[in-house]
Structures are given as C-alpha cells and as structure tokens.
Amino acid sequence: MSDRYSRQTLFAPIGFEGQRMISQKHVLLIGAGALGSGNAEVLARAGVGKLTIIDRDYVEESNLQRQQLYTEQDVIEKLPKAAAAKKRLLEINHELNIKAVIGDATPEVIEDLCREVDLILDCTDNFETRMLINDASQKHGVPWIYGACVSSYGMSLTIIPGKTPCLNCLLKKIPLQGMTCDTGGIIGPAVQMVIAHQSAEALKILVEDWEHIRQTFVSFDLWNNQYTNIKISKAKDEGCLSCGTTRTYPYLQSENRTKTAVLCGRDTVQIRPPHDTVISLETLSKQLKSLGYEIKGNPYLLSIEMAEQRMVLFQDGRALIHGTKDITHAKSVYQRILG
Amino acid sequence: MSDRYSRQTLFAPIGFEGQRMISQKHVLLIGAGALGSGNAEVLARAGVGKLTIIDRDYVEESNLQRQQLYTEQDVIEKLPKAAAAKKRLLEINHELNIKAVIGDATPEVIEDLCREVDLILDCTDNFETRMLINDASQKHGVPWIYGACVSSYGMSLTIIPGKTPCLNCLLKKIPLQGMTCDTGGIIGPAVQMVIAHQSAEALKILVEDWEHIRQTFVSFDLWNNQYTNIKISKAKDEGCLSCGTTRTYPYLQSENRTKTAVLCGRDTVQIRPPHDTVISLETLSKQLKSLGYEIKGNPYLLSIEMAEQRMVLFQDGRALIHGTKDITHAKSVYQRILG
Amino acid sequence: MNKIMLFAHLRDEAGAEYIELQAEGKTVADVKELIAEKYNLTKLDSTMSAINEEFAEDDEVIQKGDIIAFIPPVSGG
Amino acid sequence: MNKIMLFAHLRDEAGAEYIELQAEGKTVADVKELIAEKYNLTKLDSTMSAINEEFAEDDEVIQKGDIIAFIPPVSGG
Incomplete structure (x- = not known):
C-alpha cells in the first residue's frame, strides 16, 4: 500500500x-x-x-x-x-x-x-x-x-x-x-x-x-x-x-506494591496497600452513594455492593473483595475505585 | 443496555x-x-x-x-x-x-x-x-x-x-x-x-x-x-x-457557488469559481511539486497529473478535470487542492 | 491580592474557577492549609502547585501579584 | 516593540514562531503589508488577526506593547 x-x-x-x-x-x-x-x-x-x-x-x-x-x-x-x-x-x-x-x-x-x-x-x-x-x-x-x-x-x-x-x-x-x-x-x-x-x-x-x-x-x-x-x-x-x-x-521494589492474597476456602481476595494510609470513609461513602452504589458502613469500614462483587474497605486502605478468587480482577476492581 | x-x-x-x-x-x-x-x-x-x-x-x-x-x-x-x-x-x-x-x-x-x-x-x-x-x-x-x-x-x-x-x-x-x-x-x-x-x-x-x-x-x-x-x-x-x-x-445563492459542467463528447468536467480571482500559479506549482505531483505549466495555466485524472488549472481559478464525467467527483478533486 | 486557580475536583468543591486571596509572603503549603479550611477543599496534599505557570514546591514563598494554580493529578484512563 | 505571533504556513514561511516589530500607531493592515514584504509571507489577505488575544479588524490601530497574532484559516478536514 x-x-x-x-x-x-x-x-x-x-x-x-x-x-x-x-x-x-x-x-x-x-x-x-x-x-x-x-x-x-x-x-x-x-x-x-x-x-x-x-x-x-x-x-x-x-x-x-x-x-x-x-x-x-x-x-x-x-x-x-x-x-x-x-x-x-x-x-x-x-x-x-x-x-x-x-x-x-x-x-x-x-x-x-x-x-x-x-x-x-x-x-x-x-x-x-x-x-x-x-x-x-x-x-x-x-x-x-x-x-x-x-x-x-x-x-x-x-x-x-x-x-x-x-x-x-x-x-x-x-x-x-x-x-x-x-x-x-x-x-x-x-x-x-x-x-x-x-x-x-x-x-x-x-x-x-x-x-x-x-x-x-x-x-x-x-x-x-x-x-x-x-x-x-x-x-x-x-x-x-x-x-x-x-x-x-x-x-x-515489592514492599512498595499493593499486596494481594486469595483467602483460603472463601471466594474472596484480600488487598493491602503498600503503606499505612487513612481513607476518609465518610467522603468516599458520599461520593459512591451519589454514583448509585449501595453502601453500608460504620466508622471502621464501608461495604460496597457492585455488579458481581462486594468490596469491604477498611480505613487503612485494606479491602476484601468478595465474589472472586481472581487476584488480577480483584486488583482491577479495587484500583477502579481508589485509583 | x-x-x-x-x-x-x-x-x-x-x-x-x-x-x-x-x-x-x-x-x-x-x-x-x-x-x-x-x-x-x-x-x-x-x-x-x-x-x-x-x-x-x-x-x-x-x-x-x-x-x-x-x-x-x-x-x-x-x-x-x-x-x-x-x-x-x-x-x-x-x-x-x-x-x-x-x-x-x-x-x-x-x-x-x-x-x-x-x-x-x-x-x-x-x-x-x-x-x-x-x-x-x-x-x-x-x-x-x-x-x-x-x-x-x-x-x-x-x-x-x-x-x-x-x-x-x-x-x-x-x-x-x-x-x-x-x-x-x-x-x-x-x-x-x-x-x-x-x-x-x-x-x-x-x-x-x-x-x-x-x-x-x-x-x-x-x-x-x-x-x-x-x-x-x-x-x-x-x-x-x-x-x-x-x-x-x-x-x-447560486451565483456565489462554484459552477460545474460536463464538456460534451469529452471525458472532462469544467469547474469555475464563483468570483474573479487570481491564483499564484508559481507558488502553487512549487507547493505541488514538492508534494511529488508531476506538473507542467506556463504563465497562464498548470497541468497537474493525478492518480486517475489530470487537472488543468487557469490563473482565474477555472479548471478542467480530464478523465471523469462525474461532476461531484470532479469538484471533490478540485477542492482537495484548492480548499 | 493573589489569584488562585482551581482545577478538577477543587473547582467543583469551591464552586469557582478561581478564588482571590492575600497570599504575599505565605508559602504554597500555607495557602493550601488556608483554602482547605475556608473552602473545604480535599486532597490538597497530593495536588501539584504552580506559581505563574511554573511548577512550585510546598515551601516556595508567594510574591505580590503571583498567580497560583492547584492541579490535582487524576487516575482515570 | 510589538510581538507578532505567526501560525501555520506563516510560521513556516517566516521560519519563526514570532517576529518583533515596531508597530505602534500602525494598523493591522499596515503590519500585514510590512511583514508580507519583509518575510515573504503569503495569503495574508485571508488571514484572521488578533490583538492581545482578541479578534481585530484590518483598520485597528496597534498600541505600545500589544501582541498581534495572525491565524490563517485552514480547509482540511
């Protein structure tokens, strides 16, 4: 051509x-x-x-x-x-x-x-x-x-x-x-x-x-x-x-990267950010609610209902992604919300 | 969806x-x-x-x-x-x-x-x-x-x-x-x-x-x-x-639009701009040559060889597009060069 | 007075494209703290700063007439 | 002095993003004529002009320090 x-x-x-x-x-x-x-x-x-x-x-x-x-x-x-x-x-x-x-x-x-x-x-x-x-x-x-x-x-x-x-x-x-x-x-x-x-x-x-x-x-x-x-x-x-x-x-270096682990016997992946952090659960909850997500929570954690998964997010950035054993997918879900 | x-x-x-x-x-x-x-x-x-x-x-x-x-x-x-x-x-x-x-x-x-x-x-x-x-x-x-x-x-x-x-x-x-x-x-x-x-x-x-x-x-x-x-x-x-x-x-108004006409018995369309104009044939010729077009010309006209047509362009903006009887196509060819 | 240009979520939070502030002699960090409080702006700690269209560190001191911009980096792609 | 910003083919013809010129008191049309001659710039008659980022007619008079821009409209699409 x-x-x-x-x-x-x-x-x-x-x-x-x-x-x-x-x-x-x-x-x-x-x-x-x-x-x-x-x-x-x-x-x-x-x-x-x-x-x-x-x-x-x-x-x-x-x-x-x-x-x-x-x-x-x-x-x-x-x-x-x-x-x-x-x-x-x-x-x-x-x-x-x-x-x-x-x-x-x-x-x-x-x-x-x-x-x-x-x-x-x-x-x-x-x-x-x-x-x-x-x-x-x-x-x-x-x-x-x-x-x-x-x-x-x-x-x-x-x-x-x-x-x-x-x-x-x-x-x-x-x-x-x-x-x-x-x-x-x-x-x-x-x-x-x-x-x-x-x-x-x-x-x-x-x-x-x-x-x-x-x-x-x-x-x-x-x-x-x-x-x-x-x-x-x-x-x-x-x-x-x-x-x-x-x-x-x-x-x-691996110590600066997000850690993931499949939790034995449960259809769940755990995700940990590399460093200590404090997430404003209140702000995030408001933001996600206005986007139509169904959110439950207390001062220590948020539970976010998604199409196929449920994410439980703690104040220190740790999260449990329920409904999957796929680490890559779980990380993708996590980073889509937290960037 | x-x-x-x-x-x-x-x-x-x-x-x-x-x-x-x-x-x-x-x-x-x-x-x-x-x-x-x-x-x-x-x-x-x-x-x-x-x-x-x-x-x-x-x-x-x-x-x-x-x-x-x-x-x-x-x-x-x-x-x-x-x-x-x-x-x-x-x-x-x-x-x-x-x-x-x-x-x-x-x-x-x-x-x-x-x-x-x-x-x-x-x-x-x-x-x-x-x-x-x-x-x-x-x-x-x-x-x-x-x-x-x-x-x-x-x-x-x-x-x-x-x-x-x-x-x-x-x-x-x-x-x-x-x-x-x-x-x-x-x-x-x-x-x-x-x-x-x-x-x-x-x-x-x-x-x-x-x-x-x-x-x-x-x-x-x-x-x-x-x-x-x-x-x-x-x-x-x-x-x-x-x-x-x-x-x-x-x-x-039609008087302000480019005129086109198929020339009888010839595989050619004539194009006329709506108003008198003076095209710098010398500048255009240089420009087109540097783009790889084969150009012949004299002070009154340029002849431009294209893939399937030949365009003869006069100083007053009038052109003959040889090699087509399709008015729409001829206008397209003309405007691609003259804008 | 100094003009403080706001971008992305900061603009939405403040409800304005820019705010005006007497910032002469203050550092970029001072201004961040000030406007965070006054306009309820969030995530300023990870926001990039510029003075007169040039990248600025948190400890840089603002001069008379300087225009400051706060540009929060976004993740989406 | 006045700064004259050039775009598209004008920039290529002049070989520079801008030129400097004493244009105070001259009209936009004067400047067009001047630079057409000096830098061999073409098609200035159908070029849009701006003074200090605002559209300007050919008869507008240039003031001290004004920045002039010549923006030739293009056809491609």
Whole structure:
C-alpha cells in the first residue's frame, strides 16, 4: 500500500525518513481502556512497526461509551481487551506486528519489555502502575508519556530519561484516591484530547525530533474551557530516588506494591496497600452513594455492593473483595475505585 | 443496555436528564473524512438519537492513516464513506438511527435537513461548503461547529445563531487556497485534537448547556506546542449579510457557488469559481511539486497529473478535470487542492 | 491580592474557577492549609502547585501579584 | 516593540514562531503589508488577526506593547 502514508510523509517534520523510523519502532501500551484503545488506533494508522498491548480486563458494556476499538459483539463475547484491540487493529492495518498480553503489568513484565521497546505509553487507570512505569523508564532509559482523564478534565506529561524531570520528582508519592472514571464519570471528548496530546508526543519521539517535545505539564477542562501549560524544568530533583544521583527505583521494589492474597476456602481476595494510609470513609461513602452504589458502613469500614462483587474497605486502605478468587480482577476492581 | 452510559451520566453537567436529551437529538455531519468519522464515533458512543452523514467520496487507501471508522476491506470494496461509516457505527451502537447520504452537500440538501436537525458539525474540506453551512445555520437557527486541520495545526469555532458572531463576520469572504490535507499533509493527533473540541461543544449544545459554550476561536499546533484562544465577541458585525440586520444569505445563492459542467463528447468536467480571482500559479506549482505531483505549466495555466485524472488549472481559478464525467467527483478533486 | 486557580475536583468543591486571596509572603503549603479550611477543599496534599505557570514546591514563598494554580493529578484512563 | 505571533504556513514561511516589530500607531493592515514584504509571507489577505488575544479588524490601530497574532484559516478536514 504505497499511497497509505502519503499525507503523513507530506508533513515535513516526519517526511519519508520519519516514516521509515516509525515503521521500525516498538511501542509498549500499558492499558487498553479509553486511552489505550485510542492511542493504539492512532499509532496503528500511523504505521508503527510493533505494538505490545498489556491489559488485564475484558470488554464491558460501560466501556463502549468511550473506548474506541470495541463493539457490542466484543461485550457479548466478553473478549479480553488486549485481544479485541488486536483483532480490530489488524483490520485497520494488516502489516502491523501486534502482541497482546492479557494480564497484569507487573514489574517483571514491564522490565522485560523495556529491553526491546522505544517508548511506553501510559494508558492505565492507577498511580501504582504509573510509578512502576516511571521507575522502569528511568532504569532502562525508555521515554514514557503520562496521560489521564476524568470528567471533562485531563492531563499529560512527556518524560525523557536524562532530559526532563520524572513523575516521582513532581508527585513525590503516590496520590491516594486520585479521581477515576468510576468515581467522577468521563466524557469521550476528554479522552480524545488526552490521546491527541499523547500520540503527538509519541510521533515526535518515534521520529526522534527531541527539540519539539513539549516541556510542560499540560492540563485542560473541555467543559469549562480551561487549558494550562505548567513549566516543569525546575522540578527536576537530584534527590529523587527514581531519577536522581542515588537511585533505588522504589516502585520496582515489592514492599512498595499493593499486596494481594486469595483467602483460603472463601471466594474472596484480600488487598493491602503498600503503606499505612487513612481513607476518609465518610467522603468516599458520599461520593459512591451519589454514583448509585449501595453502601453500608460504620466508622471502621464501608461495604460496597457492585455488579458481581462486594468490596469491604477498611480505613487503612485494606479491602476484601468478595465474589472472586481472581487476584488480577480483584486488583482491577479495587484500583477502579481508589485509583 | 442499561449500564452503557453510566460513566457519562455520572458526569454531573450531563446526568440522566442530559443523557435523555442527547438520545432525542438529531445531528447533521457534513463530510465523513477524518473529522467526520471521528466526530461520528464520539457521538455514536455518547448515544445521540439520530445522525445524518453526508459525504460524496469513497474510502481510499490514503484515508486509512487518520480516518478512524475505516478498514482495509472498505478500501478494497471502494465503499462510499457515508455507507462504510454507517456500517461501523451500527456495530458500535445498534440502537442508533443513522442516515447515510451519498452525494454533494448542496444548498437544497442542507436547507432541507436544517428543518429537522439540532446541530450541524462541519467536517468538510473546503470553505465553500462551510460558508453555505454558515448561511443555512443562520437562516434556520441551527448551531454549527467549524473544525479544520492541516499538518499538526487545527482550529475550531462554535457558532450559535443570535448569540455569537458567525463565520462570515470573521472571514468576510471565502479564503482562497486555504491549506488542505492534500497540500500540507496531516497527522492523526491534529485530527483527534479538533474532534475533541468539536465533540465537547456538540455535547454542550445537545444538553443545552449554553453558558459553557466556548466563546473563543481556538487554534493549536501540536508539533510546535502552541494553543491559542482568541475572543471573538467583538467580531459580531451588524452589517454581515449572513447574520446582520439585513440578510441575503449570499452563499445560498447560486451565483456565489462554484459552477460545474460536463464538456460534451469529452471525458472532462469544467469547474469555475464563483468570483474573479487570481491564483499564484508559481507558488502553487512549487507547493505541488514538492508534494511529488508531476506538473507542467506556463504563465497562464498548470497541468497537474493525478492518480486517475489530470487537472488543468487557469490563473482565474477555472479548471478542467480530464478523465471523469462525474461532476461531484470532479469538484471533490478540485477542492482537495484548492480548499 | 493573589489569584488562585482551581482545577478538577477543587473547582467543583469551591464552586469557582478561581478564588482571590492575600497570599504575599505565605508559602504554597500555607495557602493550601488556608483554602482547605475556608473552602473545604480535599486532597490538597497530593495536588501539584504552580506559581505563574511554573511548577512550585510546598515551601516556595508567594510574591505580590503571583498567580497560583492547584492541579490535582487524576487516575482515570 | 510589538510581538507578532505567526501560525501555520506563516510560521513556516517566516521560519519563526514570532517576529518583533515596531508597530505602534500602525494598523493591522499596515503590519500585514510590512511583514508580507519583509518575510515573504503569503495569503495574508485571508488571514484572521488578533490583538492581545482578541479578534481585530484590518483598520485597528496597534498600541505600545500589544501582541498581534495572525491565524490563517485552514480547509482540511
């Protein structure tokens, strides 16, 4: 298909040489939800050489409102997202080399892949995985692009090891209860806006046009007509444990990761956050009730009724997910609510 | 599918009442290229009641790089874009009422539809159609949303009759040789960015949240990290023939439209712009040559070799499209180069 | 006076796009504490701060006319 | 001095995101003519103009320190 990329090679900063580079690069997409499916489609249409897509969930009805590769048939078949995405992407571009990984983005999986990819696109729904990506990116020298959205609001940041501050410089610790699509809702246009920013930066990285990389933390609110760029060069922290002079890559260490365990003889998974924390059960309860969840509780715990599971959440962030023995699924349920 | 829109009804400015409104509205999409296919997908996933899609072209290989509803199979079958879009949109949301109109967006077609639609989304590739939409919008009191992109650059404007200036207030006349994707190239992220802006404004209009409508002309360049909002309230012109006190709706008049005629006995269509104009043949020739077109010419005309047609363009904007008797197709070829 | 721009849930909680405050001489952390109390804003401890569109640490001191922005990172994707 | 921001093909033609010019007292039309000649910029007659992020007509007079932007409308879609 010789004419296929003609409008893209016409674009001078890419050109024929850029197109050749794009076709030889390997991008790792972590998460195949709204941002994952959208970014995957842009990169597939742009002719990226290889895409590896990791996702632990299957396609659900509530995904169809904003996750662009999926159809009603995928919901009926309960296809894993990574597999459904691969199927559609090959219909769009059969020349593509796509690897679908159905499962959790663990440190092992990500570090392994870091040895062969040119770029990581963050399309996850939680900060634990993002901080893990951030550490792996620094350790293996692979650029990554943070993206997130909720309601009509979204943000993105491009992180180039050795050149820009990293996410740990900016956040210092994992934000607890970052707003998620399951607690704040989300509209399709906000998703598209983050995809536009992430995929533009991805193309710059793939054609190695380093001088045009955005040097700011961008955030926007499409409903309220806000758009802000924050300069971040000052944020680079030489004491940062992820990218500073003495590095421990804390989020690759197991003690800094959420613990999960199947409880013997019960259809239940227990989840423990890595650090002591205090969750405002009252606030969360109000929030979840206004979203239509059925909530019972007392000062020490909340019991949240979900479609197929029941989650009991304690003040210290520990939770029991009743109704499943699947650790990956239980973690997914937990992080959808707590981010 | 009761859970389908749960993340959208969670978004407070929409809610259940907004979702009900969206499901009862009719949107007219003019053009099913990059912006058309993308906006159609966002609105289909959001659950819009009815979509009417007008397009005169069929799916070509060079579309696949950025036009998100289409696949390689559509190219092989040379499906009309409106039909291919409808097919995919129904896979995404079978509850949707979609009407595909394969043909030119003439004043008659647009004015007829204006009587039943709540919103017009501009997804065309030329200013003649945009000015026509602008006049029809004012005459029938239907809001419309301008969107356009080329290279890594794009722009959008929301026009609400009686409340905002119209496109004719801002431009005064049809810009000649506005840059097109065929002359300047285009990257997928720029398309996504315009879609994000157009579809966000569309949702506001569908839920009748007038106070959150963006009051600015937005333009951006994703590769060069620019984003600008221009306030436009001052631009409202009471002398404007489209929206002022004395209105003639000039672009609904046939004398202001491009004339086409099949030349008897020859496989050729003649195209005439509505007004006298002077095209810089030298500049255009350079531009087209750098894009790989084979060009011959002299001070009076250019001869441009295309895949299946040859276009001879005179200094006054008149052109002969050799190799077709199809008026709609010939106009499409002409406007792709001249905008 | 200083303008304090609010984003995402902070905007919703305060019911305003920005608030005005005499913040000259105060640190970013002081301002966070002040507005958390006055406007019932939550999760300010994990919110990113900027002064005049530049990233700012909690101990940075605010000058006359500075515009402060609080940008809470979100998780959704 | 005045800063003149350039977008799209104007930026490419000038080879710069902005140019600086003494434009005080001149009209928008004057500036268009001036830069068309000096930087070989094309299609300025159908380019939208803004002064300090507000839409401006061709006959508007530029004040000291005003930032002017030229935004060429594009057709692609």
